[in-house]
Structure formats: C-alpha cells, structure tokens
Amino acid sequence: MPSTFAQLGVPKFIGHALARRGITQPFEIQAAALVDAMAGRDVCGRAPTGSGKTLAFGIPLVANSGRADPHKPKALVLAPTRELSDQIATEIRSFSGRARVAVVYGGVGYGPQFSSLRRGVDILVACPGRLEDLIDQGAVDLSAVEQVVIDEADRMADMGFIPAVRRLLDQTSRDRQTMLFSATLDRDVSSLTRDYQQDPVRHSVTEATPDVVAADHMFWHVARTDRVAVSARTINAAGPTIVFCRTRRGCDRLARQLDRKGISAAAIHGGRNQNQRTRALRDFANGRVQALVATDVVARGIHVEDVSAIIHYDLPNDHKVYRHRSGRTARAGKGGIVVTLVPPDQIREIRYMKRRLGLHQPITDADLSAIRTFDGGTGRPEPRRANGGQSRRPSNPKRKHRKPRHPTSKNRPRHPRSNSKRPASRSRGKRTPARTRS
Ligand code: ADP
Ligand code: MG
Secondary structure, X not given: OOOOOHHHOOOHHHHHHHHHOOXXXXXXXXXXXXXXXHOOOXXXXXXXXXXOHHHHHHHHHHHHOOOOEOOEOOEEEEOOXXXXXXXXXXXXXXOOOXXXXXXXXXXXXXXXXXXXXXXXXXXXXXXXXXXXXXXXXXXXOHHHOOEEEEOOHHHXXXXXXXXXXXXXXXXXXXXXXXXXXXXXXOHHXXXXXXXXXXXXXXXXXXXXXXXXXXXXXXXXXXXXXXXXXXXXXXXXXXXXXXXXOOOHHHHXXXXXXXXXXXXXXXXXXXXXXXXXXXXXXXXXXXXXXXXXXXXXXXXXXXXXXXXXXXXXXXXXXXXHHHHHHHOOOOHHHOOOEEEEEEOHHHHHHHHHHHHHHOOOOOEEEOOHHHOOEEOOOOOOEEOOOOOOOOOOOOOOOOOOOOOOOOOOXXXXXXXXXXXXXXXXXXXXXXXXXXXXXX
C-alpha cells in the first residue's frame, strides 16, 4: 500500500495542507479509493466511522472540481445531519486551496446561504431538506454538478432521506461522478448504488470493525436508580465522555442530574436549535463541559477529538446503533472506553447484542478501577487491564484485495450515461456539456 498521499497522486498543495495538520499517511479506505476517485470513477465505499472517509472523497473533490458559476455548484456532498455537514465542510476547507466550499442546512437563516450561492460555490455540502428548499427558491441549480458524494448513506436511509436524495441526484449532470459511502450497504443503500452509480469500484473496510475492536468495552450491572451516580463517577474517572440516552427529555434530565453531581454536561439532540447544538459541541470539544448527553440522532459523523469514553445510559436499539454510538470514541486509531449500563431486566437483550457484535466481555459489577490510568497527560485513557488480546489500533489482518483499477486510469473518458436502468427523470432539466477530464 502506498505510504504517502503523493504516491497516490494527491496534488502537492493538498498534501502540504494535510501535512500541516499532521496527516501524512493515508488510512486504508483512502489508500484504497483515492486513485480511482481522483480518476473520476464512481466509488462505493463501505467503511465504519472513524476510518477516514471524508478525505477519501474530499481530496478528489478538491483536486477535480472546477470553477462554479453563481448558483451552480460543481460538486455536491449530501450528508444527513447539520453537524456532519459542518464537519465535512470544515475538513475539506482545511486543504481546499482556492476552491470555494459552502455548507447549507436547515434550522438557520437563509441570508448567508443565499449570498454565498450568489457569489458562487465550487463544492457545496448540504443536507437534503434545505437543499431542496433552496432549489425551489431558485438559489441553487444542480445541473452543473459533476461530482456527487452521498456520505453516510445508511444514515440517510434511516432518516427517510432516500427519496429526496434521488430527486436531487436526478437534477445533477448526466456525466457526473458519484461516490457513495456508508457503514453498511443494506437494501436502500444498494438500490442507490444500482440506480445512480456506473460500474462503481467497490471498497470495503469492514473486517475487525475498527470502532468496535479499538475500544475497551465494559458491561456493568447497574440498577436503574444508580445509573446517574455510576455515570458521574465514570465520567470523572475517564475524562471527556458522550452519554447516550434514548429520548430528548431523557437527555435534558440527565444533563441536569449530572450537573447536580458536579459533572458539567450539555445535552445535544434534535429538539435543540442549531445554535444550542453548535454551542454544546464546541463547549465539549474545548473542554468546557465534561460530558455531552446525546440522542442517537447525533451519534454518527460527529468528530470530537479525544473522546475518552462512551456510556450507553439507555440501551442502544440494536447492535448497529451500539456500533455507531461507540464509534465516537477510539477514533482514528486511538483508544477509548465504552461502558454499557445493564439494568437487570435487559440482560438478555445485551447478551444477544454482544453476540451480534462479537464482543465476549462478561457483564460485571461496576468497576471504576478497571477504567484507566492516564497516559502522560494527554487525557486519553490507558486501560489497566489486558485488552482480551485485541489490538487497540484498528487492524486489518485480512487486508482487502483491491480490484485492479481501470487500466488507463487518469485520462479515461466517463462512461456514456445511457444505462437503461437509470430513472427516466434523469433526462429532465438542463444539461451541461460533458466535461472532459484531462
Ligand atoms: P469517517 O467519515 O470515516 O467516520 P473521518 O473522515 O471523519 O472518518 O476521519 C476520522 C478522523 O481521522 C478525523 O479526525 C480525520 O481528520 C482523521 N484522519 C483522517 N484521515 C487521516 C489520516 N490519513 N491520518 C491521520 N488522521 C486522519
Ligand atoms: Mg464521515
């Protein structure tokens, strides 16, 4: 596997910008997908949270997107949540050079979004709802979009966005490149691939699922009435923690209860407005609050660096949710702790979920001494216990064999988009002439 971005053909200005952030070695999904993606091929990438998907699609967007006319972006990234959209835009801006990157989502005023679109946006990051709204108002026209990314496609499906995603894709250029990323490729997601991607190269980084293996998982018997106290002590011992609750009201209540126990906590969920959510995330990221109390809506795609612990205060609905929540810690090869509070009446459910996850840790009494010792003041946990023989870094023992990429890679013309499987509505709307990549 090439060990630098330059070896993958990443333009120098991007490589330099990444190096300034300490990013020098491509992660597996990046090494696997970048060459094809920069050559303009459709990519269908399956990879868990924290595996580095943003750069895998962000670099090709910056490398290839052209200069946009007003209201007519050249590249579009669709993401399910506001937080995720912000994070994608921020990450891409860190190496975007002269490309203009803007982000649009609901729950905030239209003014700034109108004016940046009027000035011209090369790479637009958007939540589907607001984007359709802006199109209806004549502020955006997708006909010049030549590169599309669908990020967290599985999450889009969970949130009911697939019809909107299809309507939006139908308005983009016929010759576009379509990159789709998802932690899972379930039915809805694979139908997107079938209908909107052309001979995609498929990359999968799933074995030994990093987000689950990299963390230290603990399952504790805790009576419902003791959950607040145990959570407070865990947060005290572990450091920055995200606590997951099932309901919005549960989040608000727990944040208050933790506060009363001397733990500063902020609630973040879909019932809070954008400013409140942004503030909560910022306060947590810069250490002003010790804990973020969240619903599953915000579970995916959020990056706060160095989250030491996850507490499943309410049980996740299933093993997939467990995986997504837990993926907030132990990101990018770092360690982390995941504590599940197991009430007596839910032991069977937990056992079943653990089997699905391949986790074999026993359910024990709460044991704070098992949590950690700090490693040299970075605030990251260092477990005292042996880790069940598991590597703490995302390992890839069975590294995927890459499909050979297209022989003529770079100058290969785009596929003719005459595939009969494409929805008829793709012929609607204005078309820009096919762009030749050279
Ligand atoms: P995903 O979208 O797959 O959940 P992200 O793209 O958000 O993952 O990346 C997770 C974290 O890893 C981010 O903080 C990102 O800046 C960092 N990261 C990504 N690629 C690299 C790399 N090659 N080297 C070091 N850090 C990286
Ligand atoms: Mg992501």
